[in-house]
Amino acid sequence: MFKRxxxxxxxxxxxxxxxxxxxxxxxxVAVYSEPDRNALHxxxxxxxxxxxxxxxxxxxxxxxxxxxAAKATGADAIHPGxxxxxxxxxxxxxxxxxxxxxxxxxxxxMRAMGDKVSARKLMEEAGVPIVPGxxxxxxxxxxxxxxxxxxxxxxxxxxxxxGGGGRGIRVVERLEDLExxxxxxxxxxxxxxxxxxxxxxxxxxxxxxxxxxxxADAHGNVRAYGERECSVxxxxxxxxxxxxxxxxxxxxxxxxxEAAVAAAKSCGYRNAGTVEFLMDPNGEFFFLEMNxxxxxxxxxxxxxxxxxxxxxxxxxxxxxxxxxxxxxxxPPPRGWAIEARINGEDPYQNFIPSLGLVxxxxxxxxxxxxxxxxxxxxxxxxxxxxxxxxxLIVWAETRDDALRRMRRxxxxxLIAGIDTNIPFxxxxxxxxxxxxxxxxxxxxxxxxxxxxPIEDDPRETTALIAAALATEIxxxxxxxxxxxxxxxxxxxxxxxxxxxNLNVGSQGxxxxxxxxxx
Amino acid sequence: MAARHRFxxxxxxxxxxxxxxxxxxxxxxxxxxxxxxxxTASGIPGLFSLVANGSPSRAYVSRRAQGFDVxxxxxxxxxxxxxxxxxxxxxxxxxxxxxRVSSPLAGVVVSINVEVGEAVETGxxxxxxxxxxxxxxxxxxxxxxxxxxxxxxxxxxxxxxxLLEYTPTED
Numbered sequence: 082m083f084k085r086x087x088x089x090x091x092x093x094x095x096x097x098x099x100x101x102x103x104x105x106x107x108x109x110v111a112v113y114s115e116p117d118r119n120a121l122h123x124x125x126x127x128x129x130x131x132x133x134x135x136x137x138x139x140x141x142x143x144x145x146x147x148x149x150a151a152k153a154t155g156a157d158a159i160h161p162g163x164x165x166x167x168x169x170x171x172x173x174x175x176x177x178x179x180x181x182x183x184x185x186x187x188x189x190x191m192r193a194m195g196d197k198v199s200a201r202k203l204m205e206e207a208g209v210p211i212v213p214g215x216x217x218x219x220x221x222x223x224x225x226x227x228x229x230x231x232x233x234x235x236x237x238x239x240x241x242x243x244g245g246g247g248r249g250i251r252v253v254e255r256l257e258d259l260e261x262x263x264x265x266x267x268x269x270x271x272x273x274x275x276x277x278x279x280x281x282x283x284x285x286x287x288x289x290x291x292x293x294x295x296x297a298d299a300h301g302n303v304r305a306y307g308e309r310e311c312s313v314x315x316x317x318x319x320x321x322x323x324x325x326x327x328x329x330x331x332x333x334x335x336x337x338x339e340a341a342v343a344a345a346k347s348c349g350y351r352n353a354g355t356v357e358f359l360m361d362p363n364g365e366f367f368f369l370e371m372n373x374x375x376x377x378x379x380x381x382x383x384x385x386x387x388x389x390x391x392x393x394x395x396x397x398x399x400x401x402x403x404x405x406x407x408x409x410x411x412p413p414p415r416g417w418a419i420e421a422r423i424n425g426e427d428p429y430q431n432f433i434p435s436l437g438l439v440x441x442x443x444x445x446x447x448x449x450x451x452x453x454x455x456x457x458x459x460x461x462x463x464x465x466x467x468x469x470x471x472x473l474i475v476w477a478e479t480r481d482d483a484l485r486r487m488r489r490x491x492x493x494x495l496i497a498g499i500d501t502n503i504p505f506x507x508x509x510x511x512x513x514x515x516x517x518x519x520x521x522x523x524x525x526x527x528x529x530x531x532x533x534p535i536e537d538d539p540r541e542t543t544a545l546i547a548a549a550l551a552t553e554i555x556x557x558x559x560x561x562x563x564x565x566x567x568x569x570x571x572x573x574x575x576x577x578x579x580x581x582n583l584n585v586g587s588q589g590x591x592x593x594x595x596x597x598x599x
Numbered sequence: 600m601a602a603r604h605r606f607x608x609x610x611x612x613x614x615x616x617x618x619x620x621x622x623x624x625x626x627x628x629x630x631x632x633x634x635x636x637x638x639t640a641s642g643i644p645g646l647f648s649l650v651a652n653g654s655p656s657r658a659y660v661s662r663r664a665q666g667f668d669v670x671x672x673x674x675x676x677x678x679x680x681x682x683x684x685x686x687x688x689x690x691x692x693x694x695x696x697x698x699r700v701s702s703p704l705a706g707v708v709v710s711i712n713v714e715v716g717e718a719v720e721t722g723x724x725x726x727x728x729x730x731x732x733x734x735x736x737x738x739x740x741x742x743x744x745x746x747x748x749x750x751x752x753x754x755x756x757x758x759x760x761x762l763l764e765y766t767p768t769e770d
Contacts, residue, residue, distance in 0.1 A: 425731070434731040437705045437757065441646055441659045458643075464706050464755065468731040492672060497645070497659035503673035534674065540656070541608060542634070544669035544676040546626050547647045547658035549604045549615040550638055551667060552680075 082399050083107055083158040083182065087151045088122060089172075090162030091141060092455045093471055094375075095122040098160045101391040110154045112147055114140035116463035121455060128154040135465040141165045144175050151181050158182040158398060160391075164467075167374040168195065184398040186352050186373045193348040194371040198242040198280050200348075204368045207347035209340045212359065212367040214282035217242070220267025223260050226281070230259055233281050239263055241270030242278040249273060252284060285367060287521035288359040290314065291326055292372075293341035294382045296393050297350045300402045305338035306386045307414050309355075309378055312520045313509065315432070320502075320525070321509060322378035322420045324385045327480065327518030331413065333364055338411075344371060353379070353394050359522075377472065378420050380453060384476040385414035417483040420474045421491070421506045423454070425462055428505040428531055436462040439470075440498035445490035449476040449483075452494070462499065470501065480518075484510050508532050605681035606666070612681045626651070664759070697741060700763050702756040706730030710752055711763070717745045719765070726750070726762055742768040 086102050087110040088095045099109045099122050111126035116135045123129050130150040133140040140146070142165060151159055159176055161167035161184070170191040176183035185191075194200050198216045205211055214237075215229035230237060230253070239262045241249030249270040251262035263279060271277040294306040310326035311319045329337065341356035348371075355376050357369040379390050393403060426432040439460045444452045454471025462470065475490055477483040487510055491503055508531060509515055514524070601618040616627040625633040637650040645660045661668040666679035695701050702708075709727040713719060723739040743765035750762045 433704055433735070434706070434733055435704065436730055440661050441643060464730050466731065468733075494673070495657070495659065495670065497670040497675075498661055498668075500675055501673070507673065538674065540671035540674050541676060542628060542651070543649060543656040543658050543671045544678055545606060545608060545613055545615050545628055546634075546636060546638070546649055546651065547660050547669050547671075548606055548608075548667045548678040549602070549617055549626070550640075550647060551645070551660040551662075552604055553602060553617070554640070555662075 083395065085110060085127070085154065085156045085158075086184070086395070087112065087147070087154065087156035087159045087181075088126070088162065089141070089147050089159050090165055090167075091117050091120060091122070091466065092469070093453045094162040094377075095120070096125070096455060097453050098162060098391050099125055101389055101395070105392065105395065107395070110150065110156045112141070112150050114463075114465070116461075116465065119460065121457060130154060135463060137165065137465060144169070144172050147172075148175050148179050148181070151176075152179060156181065158184055158395075160184040160394070161374065163374050163377055168372070170195065182398050184352065184394055186350050186354060190348045190350045191373045194373055196243055197240065197370065198278065200370060201280070201368075203347045204344055207343045209344050209347070209368045210366060212282045212285055212369070214280060216280045218263070218279045218281060220263045220270075220277050220279050223263070226259060226263060227256065229281055230256060233283050236284040236286070238282045238284050239266040239279055240282055241266060241274060241276070242280055243274040243276045244270060249279070285359045285361055287523060288361055289326070289328055289520070290319075290357065290369075290522050291329065291337065291360045291366065292355045292357040292376075293337050294376075294379065294390070295341050295345045295350070295354050295356060296390065296397065296403060297345050297352065297354070298397045298403045299351055299400055302403050302405050303342045303345050303350070304403055304406050304411050305341045306382050306388065306390075306411060307334055308337055309376075309381055311378060312522050313515070313525050314522055315525055319378065320422050320424075321506065322381055323480075323483075324381035324418050325414045328360065328364070330364075333366075334413075337366060340366070340368070342406075344368060352397050353390055377422070377469075380451060380472065380474045381418035381420050384418035384451070384474065385416055386411070387415065416476055416478050417480040418474060418476045419480075419483050419487050419510075420472050421487060421510075422469055422502075423471045423473055423494070423496070423506075424468045424502045425470050425499050426468050426502050427500040428502050428508075429534060432502070432505075434468050435500035436464055436468065438462075438498050439496060441495065442497070443493070443495040445473065445493035447490070447493075449486055450490050451475070452490075456496065470496065473506075484516065504534075505531060607679045607681050608676055695740060697767050698743070698746075698764055699761060700725060700737060700740065700765070702728055702750075702758060702760045702762050703737060704728060704730055704735060705758045706735070706756060708750045708752050708754045708756060708762070709734060711748060711750065713745050713748075713763070715745050715748060718768075719743060719745065728756065728762075737762065739765070741765075744768070 085108040108127040111129040132146040166172040170188040173188040239251040267277040297303040310323040313321040355372040358366040360366040451474040475486040706728040747764040
């Protein structure tokens, strides 16, 4: 096993990986950008290296700086987390060249899966169902494309072969719109990815986003840990995930897992990976893409299968074997897990990002409750990265119980100083269609509306009383007007108690505490 | 002796009266019935636990330039002292007073798209503020001529920070 693992990431995932390393007695190296100096995973690391200023292109995305940090600190392996360099084949190559183990798939598997057209061809050969379509279209060859489009059928999607993140995708409803879509998609692909090649795909709609977690070792063992339901999305961003899915029967699960294992084997995959499928209302499923990394939503799988996926990643990367699924099959999922992504954004103002000083934070605790987060009271959330503050994950025996537990845990979660999407999650898990499991990838944007804040909210009364008390405390402390109630009264004692604490009324205009740099 | 506080919350002015009766704290909001409140400020500055008419609740009070932000069970309320100038710009440009444009959110100024002396129409792109990988355009709320720039590309701004000023054109 490794002695020292460098965490080439930040935020909650750096902490998540670090926790397993610490449990296994593996030392960790944190790399951090200047605004992340105060991050929890930096404090908890055995060594820490600053790799530059805030923008990721000057820090977390600079391969040379990370390799250099690994060499300088004697790390024998690098865990890339998700995002940043996690699916960058050049980074995997650079680790190899430096004699450091990359905890992830081989670069060749990343390359095979990174190109959408080559992945489609691989899957076809491996017998994995793919969305009916046409590969390798020259955006200038309308005649060929027209013939292929008629074969594929409408509506269809025009996609960039080397695309990602929703870019270079056009929906075409009618033949006469094909030419314009091809030109737009090709141009976008050429400018974003340096490759104008496009392909056509039948538009499966409505469809669920169902993905299968796999783990593959170097000894030919590939284990599939069932499905995750990730259909609740806004602008291609997942917001809530579940395991298992209401739409997947044990028979269907066996078929999905079989397809995912075949997909992993077709490209010589190793380590943790996710095979994404679109599934139509009849339970027909089609390969979408393979994510060559640990996913954000991996905890729901961990909870229903009782595994530590990061532990398995480390074992596999160190060359050890995982149990053979033939002789030691993966058991069925137990209970139900739901993950809510808690983002710094204002749900009442079109989800505009909200960030800055987290003045106070209280995590939900209790049975079946897990909160993977980078938050602590006093963290100044940097502006350079994504808006996810943490993932609230609950487990219970049934989906209904899990939803009730999620509601309770959301009530317990207190994040003050910035806005969060907690009210959105409350509304989502109270929505009848969501509760019925009647969802698809377009559901949130077409069917769900964020309810306006309620009128005469009883919380408003609490807010007014608290504001009045705070005003009294500040007056008592600052001397700008004497406190107005009789000395020795109950709430006068409250003043003294609060004023005796540090900071009150003395920390400038923007907060009780401003302890961190940003 | 009672203490009287006037706040604006949710666009409405509210009067909060705190009083002591027989050693017990009562709060009256506007013309409502008195609420008996047992408050404690915890060891954490800003964190309050209230038992109001027997019903417990908790609130975290953040100080702001004008008044407070109070977070109660996942909902944040802006509570400003009544009579004060407008609090922080909530949605930036549109909420600003005439002649001023403030940042709609905390972030980094990516670009300033106008120069001093430039005449702009309503909706003209003034600058771009980026936060969490999202670019947010700030548009002119009113026609006018740019009179001063208060931010430069690369600058970190808080929500409500002044970005630029303009001389409004008469309607």
